[in-house]
Amino acid sequence: MMRRSKVENISAQTAAIKDYLLQNPYCEEEDLLNNLKISKNTLYRILLGLADDVTVYENDRELKIMRKGSRLTRDDIVKYLEENLYERSLFKKTERLLYLYNLLHSRIPYGGAEMELILKHYKEIMSNYGEELPAESSIKRMIYRDINELEEMGIVINRPSKENRKYALKEVYLPKLPPESAAAVYTSMLLYDNTLLEPVIAAARLELEKSFVRNKKVSHYAENIKNRIYVVGDTLASPERFGDILGKLIKAVTENIKIKIVYMHRDGTEGERWLEPLGMVCKRSVWYLLARKSGKKNSEVRVYRVDQIKSIYLREREVFTYPEDFCLHEYIKASWGIYCNDPVQKVVIKFSPEVAFRLKTIKYHPSQKILTEYADGSLLVEYEVCGLIEMQSWLMQWGENAEVISPESLRIALQERAQKILEKYNG
Numbered sequence: 001m002m003r004r005s006k007v008e009n010i011s012a013q014t015a016a017i018k019d020y021l022l023q024n025p026y027c028e029e030e031d032l033l034n035n036l037k038i039s040k041n042t043l044y045r046i047l048l049g050l051a052d053d054v055t056v057y058e059n060d061r062e063l064k065i066m067r068k069g070s071r072l073t074r075d076d077i078v079k080y081l082e083e084n085l086y087e088r089s090l091f092k093k094t095e096r097l098l099y100l101y102n103l104l105h106s107r108i109p110y111g112g113a114e115m116e117l118i119l120k121h122y123k124e125i126m127s128n129y130g131e132e133l134p135a136e137s138s139i140k141r142m143i144y145r146d147i148n149e150l151e152e153m154g155i156v157i158n159r160p161s162k163e164n165r166k167y168a169l170k171e172v173y174l175p176k177l178p179p180e181s182a183a184a185v186y187t188s189m190l191l192y193d194n195t196l197l198e199p200v201i202a203a204a205r206l207e208l209e210k211s212f213v214r215n216k217k218v219s220h221y222a223e224n225i226k227n228r229i230y231v232v233g234d235t236l237a238s239p240e241r242f243g244d245i246l247g248k249l250i251k252a253v254t255e256n257i258k259i260k261i262v263y264m265h266r267d268g269t270e271g272e273r274w275l276e277p278l279g280m281v282c283k284r285s286v287w288y289l290l291a292r293k294s295g296k297k298n299s300e301v302r303v304y305r306v307d308q309i310k311s312i313y314l315r316e317r318e319v320f321t322y323p324e325d326f327c328l329h330e331y332i333k334a335s336w337g338i339y340c341n342d343p344v345q346k347v348v349i350k351f352s353p354e355v356a357f358r359l360k361t362i363k364y365h366p367s368q369k370i371l372t373e374y375a376d377g378s379l380l381v382e383y384e385v386c387g388l389i390e391m392q393s394w395l396m397q398w399g400e401n402a403e404v405i406s407p408e409s410l411r412i413a414l415q416e417r418a419q420k421i422l423e424k425y426n427g
Contacts, residue, residue, distance in 0.1 A: 010098045013038055014046050018055045021064055029067045044077045048125060049099035052106035078128045093149070099125065100146050101155065104169045112158065112168025118143055248312050249289060253277045256320050258294050260313045263304060270310065276320045279328035280306075281338055288338045290328065294320070301331065303338055333366060336383075337390030344386045348405040353377030355401045364394075380405070392417065 016036050021027070033040060047063065050056045051074065058064055058071075065072040103121060107113040122139055133139070147167065151157055156170040186208045189201050252259045261273050275291035278301060282288075287306040293299040334344045348371070351359055356379045359370065365383050372380040385391065388410055395402055395414060404411040 010046070010094055011101075013042065014050070014098065014102070017043065017046060018050075018053065021055055025064045026066055027064075029065050029072060032065065040080070044080055045095060046098075048074070048077055048128065049095070049102055053102070093146070096122075096142070096146050097149055100143070101150060101169075104157065104167060105171070107166075108169055108171060111164065112166030114166050115140065115143070115160070118167065245309055245312050246287070246306065248314055249277065249280060249306065249309075252312075252314055253280055253289075256322050258315045258318045258320055259291075260315070261304070262310045262312075264308045264310055273304075275304075278322070278326055279331075281328070281332055283338055286338075290331070301326070334384065334386050335390075336365060336385045336387040336394070339387045339390060342386050342388060344384060345388075345407060347383045347385060347388070347391065347407065347410060349381050349383070349395070350403045350405055351379045351381060351398070352401040355398065388413075 013036070017032070017038075020032060020036060024031075029040075029043075033043060036043075047056060047065075051060070056063055056065075057074075061074050063072045063074070067076070099121075100118070103118065104113055107117075119136070119139060122143060123133060126133055126139075147157060158164075158166075158168045158170055160166060186205065189205050189208075248259075251257065257277075259275050259277060261275060262270055263273055264270050273291075274294040275289075276294050277289060277291045279290045280287060281290065289304045289306055289309070290301055291304065292301050331340060332338070334340070353376055356373075356377050359368075359379050359381055365385060367382075367384040369382045370379055371382050374380070383391075392410070392413055395404065396417065404414055
C-alpha cells in the first residue's frame with residue numbers, strides 16, 4: 001500500500017504541474033514552486049519525465065517555464081540534477097513507474113513504444129542522474145519488472161505481438177488543449193454548419209461545450225462564440241443525409257474497400273457505380289471522391305461530388321490492391337479545381353491595381369507567381385495549371401479587374417461567355 005500511495009502522490013504532483021502550466025503558460029519557476037508547494041528537486045525530476053508532453057515543453061529543449069526572465073531548458077534541469085544528486089540510484093522505482101506510464105501515454109497516438117525506445121529513455125535518465133549504467137540486459141529486466149508493477153496496479157498494457165512490436169496502454173488518447181486553442185478549434189467548427197461535415201463533428205462540438213461549462217474561467221466562450229461570430233458560406237439543404245455517407249467513404253478510402261454508389265447526375269438522372277475509391281479531396285468547401293471502376297486496373301480515374309451520392313454500400317469483404325503508381329497529391333496538385341482532364345499549361349493574367357493587394361495576400365493556387373508589378377500598381381501573374389474550365393468561372397468573378405493574356409484559347413473562351421451574358425441582358 002505504501003508503494004502505491006507514493007506513486008499516486010507523484011502522479012498527483014505531475015497532474016498539478018501540468019494543470020498549472022495549462023492555466024499559466026510561461027510562468028516564473030519561483031511562482032510555480034510557491035503555489036504548488038513542491039521542492040525544486042521534485043519539480044525537476046518530474047519535468048525530466050515529461051519530455052514528450054506539449055503542455056510542459058515548447059519544443060524538445062525548451063519548457064513553458066521562465067527562470068529569472070529566461071526560458072528554462074532541459075539542459076538546465078539535467079545540469080541541476082547532476083550537481084545536486086547525492087544518492088547513487090536516484091531514479092527510484094516509484095519515479096520509474098510514473099515515468100514509464102507517462103512515456104506510454106504520450107505514445108498512444110503512435111500505437112505505443114517499442115522496447116528500444118523505452119530502453120533509450122531509461123538509459124538517458126539514469127545517465128542524467130549520474131548513475132553508472134549496468135548491462136543492457138539488466139536495464140531491460142528492470143523495465144519488464146516495471147511493466148509488471150504497472151499491471152498489478154490495474155493499468156492494462158498491450159504486449160508486443162508478431163503484428164505489433166510495441167508496448168501500448170489500452171486507453172483512448174484525448175489531447176488536452178489550452179482554453180484559447182479549444183476556443184479556436186470550436187470556432188473553426190462553425191465553418192461546417194449545414195455542410196457535409198456537420199453531422200460528423202456534432203459530437204465533438206458538444207464535448208468542447210461541456211469542457212467550457214466545466215471550466216468556470218472560460219464558461220462564457222461557447223455562448224459568446226455562437227452569438228458574436230457568424231460564418232457565411234454555401235450550405236446544404238439537408239446536411240444530415242450525408243453524415244453516414246462521408247463516414248463510410250472515409251472507411252472505404254482508408255481500408256481499400258470496394259463500394260457501390262447511387263449517383264445523381266447534373267441532369268437529374270441516377271446511376272449505379274461499382275468503384276474502387278482512391279482518395280478524397282475538399283476544395284473550396286466541396287468534397288469530391290476520386291475513384292476508378294471496380295475490377296479494371298487501368299481504368300481512368302473519375303471524380304464524383306460527394307453531395308451528389310445518394311447512397312453507398314461497402315463490400316467490406318472485398319478489398320482491392322491500391323495502385324502503386326497513383327499518388328493523390330501528385331494527381332491533384334496542378335488542377336485549378338478538381339478535374340485533370342486537360343494538359344497542364346501556363347496561364348498569364350493581368351490584375352488591376354484595385355485588386356492587386358489580394359493577389360499579394362492570397363495564394364489562389366500553389367503555382368501562383370507574380371511576374372511583374374507595374375508602376376500603376378497592376379500585376380502580371382502566372383499560373384501553371386490544368387482544369388481551365390473551372391478556372392473560367394473563377395476568372396469571371398473578377399469582372400473587369402482581370403484580363404487573360406495567355407493562352408489565347410482561354411481568352412477566347414472568356415470572350416464567348418461574356419458575349420452570351422451580354423446578349424442575355426440585352427434581351
